[in-house]
Amino acid sequence: MECVEIDNHNMHLFRAGDANRPKLVFMSGSGTVAPVYDFKILYDKLVSDYRVVVIEKFGYGYSDLYEAPCDIDSVVAFQREALEKAGEKGPYILLPHSMSGLEAIRWKQKYPDEVKAIIGLDMAVPGVYLHWKQEEIDQRIRFMKRMRSLNAHGFLFWYPLNKRGLNRGEIKQQQVLRKRNAMNPCYENEAKAILENAKIVNSAGGIDCPILMFVSDGKQVSSGWINYEREFADRMHAKTVYLNCGHYIHYYASERISREIKAFVNRIMEL
Numbered sequence: 001m002e003c004v005e006i007d008n009h010n011m012h013l014f015r016a017g018d019a020n021r022p023k024l025v026f027m028s029g030s031g032t033v034a035p036v037y038d039f040k041i042l043y044d045k046l047v048s049d050y051r052v053v054v055i056e057k058f059g060y061g062y063s064d065l066y067e068a069p070c071d072i073d074s075v076v077a078f079q080r081e082a083l084e085k086a087g088e089k090g091p092y093i094l095l096p097h098s099m100s101g102l103e104a105i106r107w108k109q110k111y112p113d114e115v116k117a118i119i120g121l122d123m124a125v126p127g128v129y130l131h132w133k134q135e136e137i138d139q140r141i142r143f144m145k146r147m148r149s150l151n152a153h154g155f156l157f158w159y160p161l162n163k164r165g166l167n168r169g170e171i172k173q174q175q176v177l178r179k180r181n182a183m184n185p186c187y188e189n190e191a192k193a194i195l196e197n198a199k200i201v202n203s204a205g206g207i208d209c210p211i212l213m214f215v216s217d218g219k220q221v222s223s224g225w226i227n228y229e230r231e232f233a234d235r236m237h238a239k240t241v242y243l244n245c246g247h248y249i250h251y252y253a254s255e256r257i258s259r260e261i262k263a264f265v266n267r268i269m270e271l
Contacts, residue, residue: 001062004085006237010037011082012062014054015093022053022093022116022265025083029098029124029247031187033161034061034177039097041165042250045258050265053077054086059186061177070189071199072106079103081113091116093265096123098127098221099246102197108207115165117268119261120213120238122221124248127228129198140191148183156182162251210268214257220247239264 003010014036028035037053038195043052056064057078058230061123068078083092093116096104101123149154163171210258218225226242233240240258245252 002080002086003062004057006085007066007068009058009064009066009068009079011058011064012056013082013086014056015040015086016043017049017051019088021049021050021051022269023053023090024119024261024265025090025092025094025197026052026054027079027096027100027103028040028055028057028060029095029096031183031189032060032097033181034174037166037170037174038162038178038248039250040170042254042257044165046261047103049262050245051088053083053092056188057186059181059184061181065181065184065186067185067189068253070186070193070197071252072102072200073110075197076103076107077108080107080114090114093117093119095119095121099124099194099251100127101125102194102201105132105207106197106201106204107202108209109204115209117212117265119211119259119264120211120215122214122216122247123259125228125232126198126202127223127231128222129154129194129204132195132222134195137191137195141188144183144191145270148185148188151179151182151200153185154179162248164251165254173243182240197262206236210264211236212260212264213238213240214253214260215240215242216247216249217244 003012026039032038035056039054056063058068095105099122104118161174215229243249243253
């Protein structure tokens with residue numbers, strides 16, 4: 001297990017594959033208790049061809065439960081610093097899932113030379129959150145607090161976890177991390193910051209890089225999800241692949257996604 005010190009706390013990184021190959025940086029969505037295991041079914045199909053890095057933010061996976069600032073620029077800065085301290089150098093191909101789509105877009109906005117491309121794994125775009133009201137955020141936070149209380153008393157054993165592509169030891173570790181991480185205050189603080197973060201990313205304008213967006217059927221996410229994805233993709237001239245599956249698309253369609261990623265990366269590396 002490899003950790004780097006950020007703001008006097010440990011942040012965990014998983015790294016595999018040839019450091020001289022194109023670098024795929026996986027970025028998790030909100031509430032994913034163990035990103036290093038969550039993404040495994042997909043990155044196992046890519047690691048022989050690329051450098052794979054999974055960043056586990058504070059409160060996620062093996063990283064410290066540290067309530068760091070959750071404004072979008074701080075979140076991006078922590079991840080950049082983690083890569084730098086680990087000796088990784090860009091340009092990176094960012095693979096954000098869900099909420100971390102905002103982080104990937106902001107990364108490209110602020111540090112354009114560091115981002116070669118973005119591959120969205122049902123990534124959120126600013127429009128998804130801009131229609132939310134504070135009452136909706138408050139409702140989600142109340143739900144998190146209730147679930148955290150259940151977890152503290154050992155009643156969150158039903159919390160769904162992906163077991164695809166994992167061995168027994170990894171499944172057990174994921175369960176341990178669920179008990180430690182599920183609905184922790186880091187996730188709550190991210191939820192509190194999401195509206196302002198979406199406004200910041202939206203107001204900074206578009207980005208100019210190759211973008212591949214995998215989009216779920218929208219049933220497990222916010223209303224209008226597919227429409228917001230389509231509108232963003234049209235404005236950014238992104239290639240879009242629509243999948244008839246749930247929000248954690250890498251669970252259900254890893255074979256197709258890996259094939260599409262390889263074709264996309266091979267093409268952009270020739271540009």
